[in-house]
Amino acid sequence: MNQVSPTLSQSLLAAARAIAAVENGQSLTETLSETPADLRPSAQALAFYAMRHWGEAIAIRRLLVQREPSSPVVGALIGLSLLLLDVAMQEDRNKLDSMAPVYTPHALVDQSVQATQLQRALINYKGLVNAVLRRFQRECAQIHAAIANDPEARWNHPMWWIRALQKAYPDQWQQLLQTANLHPPLTLRVNVSVTSREMVQDAFNQAGILATPFGDAGLVLQEPRPITSLPGYDQGWWSVQDAGAQLAAPLLGLKPGMRVLDACAAPGGKTAHMLELADVELTALDVDSKRLERVQSNLERLKLMRSGVRLVAESALRSHLWWDGVAFDAVLADVPCTASGIVRRHPDIRWLRRPQDIAQTAKLQRSILDSLWSVVAPGGKLLLVTCSIFPEEGEMQAQAFLQRHAQAQRLPAPGQLLPMQADDTNPAGRDGFFYALFVRRP
């Protein structure tokens, strides 16, 4: 059957719905998974672009639309179309984000107006969308001048986030905000329990796919591709995992037969890595049973769902419900966090979080760590991991943990890793992570 490509107006409307859902607190990945399959790729490209430029969109929209439209989808459509019109009118292509969707101004205005005609509830907004976009076309230069000193428009992050980074990283905050708006590469971790990196690289080469090795088992692809089309997906030869996340499992020094707890396991990236490194007895715990299903399917694809692996849908805070009383040699605490270190990959995160989230997640992390410490064997290790760059979820959390637990001794671990874009010396770059390793004194 021939597939008909969606029109630009359909894609714009689908992306606007996704953006409106983010503004209502839903994650972009989640909301896009509800978008009809034929519209998903184009809506995703538009919505991801918009999230990386949303500070600018809001600032421009504020100048042009006096009264917020009562429909959040129309508000999102106007913001998105303004951004795309700005791209369309940019004469110097070198000034554009490499992923910027480029249309002609005429097509864009026409299709944005058409988008309002695709849904009954939006029909009356045709005139507003048309008027706002045409005014932007006329006054683009003045509008850019008017928002030039607006930090949210400049950095495309909410003001509280900008201030938090200025405070924590007085010399690096600008670079961090800039990196957060760049495009991460597709990085893989080879499953060394079923194949070798050389074999995977050969298979990729034969398929004309260029991949560069990094770290112990990593491969970074020169160009992103749909992952299920890559050689070895069904055979479980590799997993998608950022370079920063690939540092976790090796830090625990796992040996065959060790009792290991992965306390916040889903979707199982680090669970799989631990099982690839050693034949350990592993309990993978996650409070979210739906997400735990993804651990199961990932382990099955990677041929790691062996005896000695147990999946438990429970909270790390309620150890009396899942712990048999035999202490663990190694505990991975990849605790829930604001995810402020992975905004390159999830550009909606900065718009979803609220300032109070930092203290709230830090408090939950503290409770989880205290609960987990009681199941660590004498001489056993606890690895605290967060994908955050806020110190409250990193160094401050680690220091406070040491204060509360006299038997805990800190071992060498990377500490705070800031996000980095790939360069000549570091082909994969990485997301932002925090690592602290503790051993329980015997």
Ligand SMILES: C[S@@+](CC[C@H](N)C(=O)[O-])C[C@H]1O[C@@H](n2cnc3c(N)ncnc32)[C@H](O)[C@@H]1O
């Ligand atoms: C950062 S993610 C873990 C990522 C995972 N380790 C990986 O590498 O793929 C944090 C996980 O903690 C889980 N979580 C949140 N609160 C929890 C709790 N009280 N007990 C156990 N898991 C929890 C979340 O459902 C989420 O899946």
